[in-house]
Amino acid sequence: MTETAAPLAASAATEAPDPDALGPVPDGWDVREVEQYLYREARLADENDYDAWEALWTDDAIYWVPGDDLTADPTRNVSIIFDNRSRISTRMKQVKTGKRYAQAPPSNLRRLISNVELLGGRANGDGGVDLEIGANFIVFESRQRGNTIWGGRTTYRLRREGDQIRLAYKKVVLVDHDKVVPTLGFLV
Amino acid sequence: MTETAAPLAASAATEAPDPDALGPVPDGWDVREVEQYLYREARLADENDYDAWEALWTDDAIYWVPGDDLTADPTRNVSIIFDNRSRISTRMKQVKTGKRYAQAPPSNLRRLISNVELLGGRANGDGGVDLEIGANFIVFESRQRGNTIWGGRTTYRLRREGDQIRLAYKKVVLVDHDKVVPTLGFLV
Amino acid sequence: MTETAAPLAASAATEAPDPDALGPVPDGWDVREVEQYLYREARLADENDYDAWEALWTDDAIYWVPGDDLTADPTRNVSIIFDNRSRISTRMKQVKTGKRYAQAPPSNLRRLISNVELLGGRANGDGGVDLEIGANFIVFESRQRGNTIWGGRTTYRLRREGDQIRLAYKKVVLVDHDKVVPTLGFLV
């Protein structure tokens, strides 16, 4: 059964990004540094280090896993995940209870991030320009349900805040996003 | 049924490469640059950007996917794919009709290119030396048939033509090349 | 049936590493160089180049594939593999007889090594400091049994000996290490 998810009504008013607004790659970014950052993000997700993973995000974060229609507006159509910062926080709080059964016991995970490309710059809400990156991934998930191999394409947006690099946007398109998929309980 | 594929009789007279002819890595190549080029080639293939993908090739291109016997001469034995430039062009024209049913609807694809190594230099027909590269890959393919994971080893040869990098040779050896494989309709 | 494996009683007295002893990344290591080294190690394993692969190891080598309990002491609990240098040598001698049926005929293999991170420095028995590296992998294995995809996390320790880089330690944790796994006959 499903209950009215009233308390989950975190406003997802954030607009979907305008795909036409991609500018040149902003200065001061090196593929190597970016790769290492993405590897770290991947490791934190693989190892269920929820606090460290959550800390990567900017306040205007968007964490998006579209469903079958990639052209759909996530504010008007359902997605597998479409979290703003506050919902990311709720998601972390839930799993940390240890009773988020879809992840209790947690999946064993390892993912490969590859084909990392700096795609361009994307104007952000702070008047700055975020670095937009494309990469492909495979996640090997093992849980009692069995082993599942997930694959897809991730678009990241990174931003420098002081001496920190922050994750402003992560859109994960599963290769089989248009198919029936099993429970996706881990951080993809 | 199969029809006499007369119009396909593009001469594939190009000899199979002599494996002994590998020289030192030619100057002026950087692994990073090569990786980015291979990632781009992979992205064009994944996204079915047929024109841009076709444009990567040199005129003396060889695109080869051997079958079970890796020692076989592709001019005297069957291969899964053994295309010269003109057949690559025919292949692209066919799929672009939208009625190449093995790819209509097209597969959803994402591939990981990894373990990129610059293996050496290979004398080419233009009197120059092509850069020979080895890399491993996994392709996650999704279509109505189901999801298929393909894996293998690719040997590439790159050549500089003016300020362009061109793809002269791509040999894809599937890990299970000696097994029964399903339809391989996409650009591997 | 199993026979008393007396001749295999290579002393595995080497202690399991102390996980707390990780120091800063030692000087003189570059991720790119490390990646190329790991790619080579992977290629030698994929291509069953047993002699070249064996030559990578230091004399105090540890090659470890834990079983279900990752906290277990490998000297007091069973592991899938826990080889010291002499047992690595025995393993290579056996497979080279061509009658190690679990690998005769050998598996067809290709693996992707990705997310390579330099994790730190680890004091070694020679009073030096080994470089500790983390990376994730997927191995695509094909043999008559069928295709198997293996995934996991590898922790490597590298050491410079003269102008050589040597492999001192390789710990491979399969994602599904806590599950039932099929025969693992190849070099993982």
Next chain:
Amino acid sequence: MTSLVPPADVQGTYDQLIRADKVHGSVYTDPQIFGEELRKIWFRTWVFIGHESEIPEPNDYVRKQFATQDVIMTRDREGAVHVLINRCAHRGLQVCDDDKGNSSSFRCPYHGWTYRNSGELLGYPYNKGYGGKGKLDGLGMGQVPRVDSYAGFVFASMAKEGPTLIEHLGSAKGEIDRLVGLSPEGTVQLDAGWLKHKTRSNWKFLAENETDGYHPQFVHGSIFGVTGSPIGALYSDSSTAVTRSLGNGHSENDLRPEFRKFGEPMRWFGTTPERVPEYVGRMNEVYGDDAERRMIEGAPHVMIFPNLFIAEIQVFNIQPNAVGECVQYSTAVQLGGAPELNRRMVSQSIGSVGPAGMLLADDTEMYERNQRGVEMLDPEWLDVRRGLGRESTDENGFTIGAATDETGMRGFWKHYKSLMEA
């Protein structure tokens, strides 16, 4: 595996497998029983397929799953809705490979036969081979014999005769009315897309769970706790909500008593009139005095046999693949004339349902553990007696139990047995 080890003490007749207070585990694991369910339930009774709002325009079509069948829900030129079986009448090829689109006809790629979007054979190339045009009367794509809809919810039945949709819906009809009654325009759309959640579980575990008021506090405690949700309280010992068996296998968790107790409009939606002024305004405009009642009582929580579940603001379409696997298709309710609410419903639904939903992923984990559990041999039975001792009959003659009782399941099994023994 249990199919390898048939229970010693039952002969396998449904009367023995399904009892007043317990159900035998083999009904969830036996492939033979699943095959019989296909014939006697899925391919006979009314099954929810989709919603008219998915194909608003003439010649729109969308592909759907109908149990093991690949079907196309189409709207023809005149606006009539059809459900076609995706198989060519020539050599049986799958005809349509698009998920959705707009077309007055379908063309089979193999030999070019074409079909009207109502299923009739339009033409076949080189017709001389058949003696000319129009010589293949009676050939066409399979058309599901009965298709009907209520409030835009499209149902199909493979049985040429039988109860009408309205007869099948019975009192569940009123629950759909309640939902529609929350729209200032009196309409519902299901056009926000469907999430497709693969579930390694027998479909009945889902159907039974949908109105199981006993599990939320335990399965969903994690999200209720971190969000301070009041939902848990609706499904507790002290709740005044009731579980109602609506007949024909339908059941509901009637939460109105709780909401009436508070008497706060929009509380059912976890909000207040102030936060959705436009909507409240339109409702008052349209429904006057009755608007408040509607906004207090909220949306239904009803399971319509065998596969439509309306969970207040979400709708689920459950379809079986095999004895141990099914698919949950879920979407957000969209109310005509309520843009303010609709966006919130989309956002809440994304948070709650689908493969990563903070509620449904946990239910689904239970479904899958349940399937693994019933593969075990002892105890052989599932207990459904909860509340049997405190049931009563309401003013309409329906059996009702407390908020956490298994009254709905017992109603499900009563109807299931009647169909399987028919």
Next chain:
Amino acid sequence: MTSLVPPADVQGTYDQLIRADKVHGSVYTDPQIFGEELRKIWFRTWVFIGHESEIPEPNDYVRKQFATQDVIMTRDREGAVHVLINRCAHRGLQVCDDDKGNSSSFRCPYHGWTYRNSGELLGYPYNKGYGGKGKLDGLGMGQVPRVDSYAGFVFASMAKEGPTLIEHLGSAKGEIDRLVGLSPEGTVQLDAGWLKHKTRSNWKFLAENETDGYHPQFVHGSIFGVTGSPIGALYSDSSTAVTRSLGNGHSENDLRPEFRKFGEPMRWFGTTPERVPEYVGRMNEVYGDDAERRMIEGAPHVMIFPNLFIAEIQVFNIQPNAVGECVQYSTAVQLGGAPELNRRMVSQSIGSVGPAGMLLADDTEMYERNQRGVEMLDPEWLDVRRGLGRESTDENGFTIGAATDETGMRGFWKHYKSLMEA
């Protein structure tokens, strides 16, 4: 899934499932029927296994698929060809793990028993345990009882008695002769390797499709169009080509009428004498006046029941894995004494067949959509009436239809039914 839902109106006897103008879908999806096919067709009639040119030397061997069986095609010391079943007579281990090689004997790794490449047990270690040498008469690797070949094409039959290979081939023999007749040396080799194409489809969809002249324009239009191929025209309403049922389930698309019409040597091969002067010269040399006819009429397009398909310059070996899966093995014809042609045939074959072939990958997509389609329940039947109204009998008494007619399929089903009812 259909196996879960047996058709209401058929009893399942082959007479009811297979009719003059239609075939019931369950013959492609029912595992029981597949099991019966193994026993009554695959393990009884003559099945194509491979070609002698794959094992040219004494003691050469190559592993092959024979339906569900793993077999070894060997050539013994004296040159005789055998087909051995890859199972040890001791404890049933798979004996040989190499794909091909040259050896006079095989050794089982488990306990070291050895077998001659004709299957006889040669020796067993520690023979005292059996009372010494030669005490295990009657034990050996399974030998397929009948193996015979024609023009190097090796066929095997699990039935100790029955029609001879020549009787089985009947008139299809002449088609093989036609192919061989295109070689200046009168020989064919199949030594260019085999592509192995996994196909999620029942094997009969392939066998029927091979001489289905109705599909090329539609399925292969994409490649015909971009290459300006004249092939499409051979399979059109206006084509003079005929579809012929050759008896015993064999059938062909006889394209000679079209090629005779043009009367251009090598047109069948999409080339001209100028482009293959050497070959044309050798043909004239050897066959004199008859050479031109041969080069005009070209190679056969014939499906030999149940699993050998000669498609002009390619040869296919079809082997079933299960009711819904089979394998297509394909290679290029190589003609003795025609190196010029052989290279072109290799190149054309690579372009056309196998998992990435510009023709076969599209046929295979149809096979797989066909399998998915027949899992659907309505309509239940496949139509095979095309051309029934315009068939005639040729001078040899064979039924012939137009280029696009289903004459071949009807011949296939007639023979299939006779075997299944035997």
Next chain:
Amino acid sequence: MTSLVPPADVQGTYDQLIRADKVHGSVYTDPQIFGEELRKIWFRTWVFIGHESEIPEPNDYVRKQFATQDVIMTRDREGAVHVLINRCAHRGLQVCDDDKGNSSSFRCPYHGWTYRNSGELLGYPYNKGYGGKGKLDGLGMGQVPRVDSYAGFVFASMAKEGPTLIEHLGSAKGEIDRLVGLSPEGTVQLDAGWLKHKTRSNWKFLAENETDGYHPQFVHGSIFGVTGSPIGALYSDSSTAVTRSLGNGHSENDLRPEFRKFGEPMRWFGTTPERVPEYVGRMNEVYGDDAERRMIEGAPHVMIFPNLFIAEIQVFNIQPNAVGECVQYSTAVQLGGAPELNRRMVSQSIGSVGPAGMLLADDTEMYERNQRGVEMLDPEWLDVRRGLGRESTDENGFTIGAATDETGMRGFWKHYKSLMEA
């Protein structure tokens, strides 16, 4: 596949399938027979589950596989060992999801029912729905009716009545005694963890192979050769070791004659007293004059029907998943009071057994090739006659054969047949 092609010449009764000198391949491939094995063997006779040393403390528990069943081996507050079936008595959910732990009770996540670690229902939330506390007598997690242990080896039987464990073990009991007799403290622990090796083979291939003295020289020659191991000689024509059928399907390779011949203490372990002085000292201390005999004769090599194999220093627990798949769980023997030996036994076991073991991975390759082989149709039979002509009866009336004879297999099949025909 063979199940699709039932052997022509057998009716399928076990008397026909299992003969004195041969066994029919279908017993390894027929799913029906596997189902019957579950009922008549796995869920009736005594099956090895684990060892008490895995749950040393009160309230310790560990999850185990019991054929197709997910069970929990628990030690209750009082120290008694139970084997619970991991299924909730309410709606059949899998209750416990941890592999091991310490807890006096288990709680089902679905509705919070709790169970004592001996299986009794402890409580259920909102008990008013059941009329209050203690109203669900008779509900509980399934308890395997009979659990008993010998030397800490825990066995379970699903049959409420039948032979006692001691009766079932019969003479195999003495072999366990031999093992325990190698411990200065007279105890064995199996607490070094278990490797879990998935094997695509019928379980009986493993059970038969465990005391097959004919295969080591061939299958393990690679490791014997490179390590200069003397093991091969123990299983040769000239070995004085014997294969003994111990009754009840149990069998052993009795290597003592060989070790007595050498009379070297610790030779069985591939070492010398000098290298394990502590151990030898403790043994002499404890067992005095008898110590030397024990250290010369070494550990047993015994297969205890149907699934416990003690291979000198390793223990295997074999559990079937399906007709063609099983799991080998293996660990190192740990002897009470022998730390010096225990470390070596762990190290040797890692080198020998499990998915990468230098011995077992090769046996497992044989098991899987065996399974593939018996899918082939000819020859239909497996030969088990080896040594039939030279068997004798020992002083205790047991049949014994030479080191390489199939005496153990024949004993296995005799008992198997008696159970399957019961």
